[in-house]
Amino acid sequence: LLLLLLPAAHGIVEVGPRPALTREQLEGVTTASTFVLDQPRCTFKDYGDAVIWLVVALDKGISNFNSSAGPGTPETAFQSFPESVSAYMTLNATLDSYPCPKPAGDITVLRVGSETSCAKDASRPTCNGPLPGPGPYRVKFLALEGSVPVAETDWSKPITLRTAKSPSSIPTAGSGHSAGMIAITAILSILLAILLAALVAMLVFCGSDSCGSSTFSKPESVTVRRYNTHHVYDQPAARL
């Protein structure tokens, strides 16, 4: 009997599906301090009068959350999360904001962590402020009629946010030399070496007048230099 009484006393109906990161292709599904959920369309369609709240908690703090805690109280204030508050409540909306069914083609998401202006403002305990660390976090939706909770979803799977590395961890060492550069260097070095060797050979063997005199003849005007003067003396001798 006692067991039957307990659920009746609570009166909170569990509805599904549980919240999840959006399936839309968005670059910012998770960032370092925000994440994006799908809106709870059609989840609370039987509770037309309720106000739907989002409860955000650290993975290790979900057992401390009491569904009868009220939003906007110090026990659920965002500004004290996670030091003294194990779960905060934010992003309240009536069912009108989540019409069912969702029109095809619309992007219906909730960005958790988008309000930066009230992050330190204690007078706004239901602020949707940026999350203070990488998590992992778990969320659930809670429907309240007045201050009485009437329906809730199950806790989501743990959501871990991105952690940024320091730029000094980027390796900037040279990636080695490409094939093209090695080819250029090798081939040009060989060509230069051959040329220098040929130059040395050319100067050593042909530096003095020791090669090629019969191979090429110079242009006509130069042959005058080869004229042997002793012919002049011979001719008069032969005539006599």
Added chain:
Amino acid sequence: MAKSDDCVHILQGLLVFGNVVIGMCGIALTAECIYVVSNPHGAYPLLKATENSDIHAAAWIGIFVGLALFALAILGIIGVIKASRTLLLAYIILMLITFAFEMASSITAATHQDSQTPNVLLKQMLERYQKSDPNNNSDNEVTKTWDELMRQNHCCGVNGPSDWQEYTSAFRDTHSDADYPWPRACCVLDAKGLPVNLDGCKLGVSGYYNSNGCYDAMSGPVNTHAWGVAWFGFAILCWTFCVLLGTMFYWSGIEY
């Protein structure tokens, strides 16, 4: 003798032709290197900031080598026609010196391509973009250049907007992650320079933000220039090698 006369004339003709080609290629090399040096492509301040201006050193050497090649080609033509040993010896030695310089330029340009990895630019961008130090002029240059680059080429970061999420940065120190997952310049902007849909941009809805990285837009023109200087120089040198060998053979056959 007639046969070897023909051989001589053929060899002379080939050498003159070879030198004409070298002269023209020298002019072309000078023109190409002047273009590379003076081309105001947008990414130059970033290259200057990374102290990686090998390509400019290579291009400057290329300008003077090109002019030298042209002058030496004329000297070579005169030397071949006159069959003068001294002229041709001077030609060969000066050509070898020019060959060495052009070799240096070509290898430098080829090395530049290897050292220009995205990581160097990524690190520079993360450390200096929007670094709020009003005294440091070169940081402001980096910021202005990146903003212009991202707006004109519709790109974001080096590899993509995820650069700003994966690493901490000088930008992240002054701009909160929730308000600025990536800089506003990564959003699709309207004619006034304001984001078309700021929430869409912050969420990363395609169509409202630039999803591709800027590395291709930046490195593309610079790498083409480096490629041009390196391989054109290499081609000229191969041709010069043949002409020089021919000239040396011709020189050794000239009567004293």
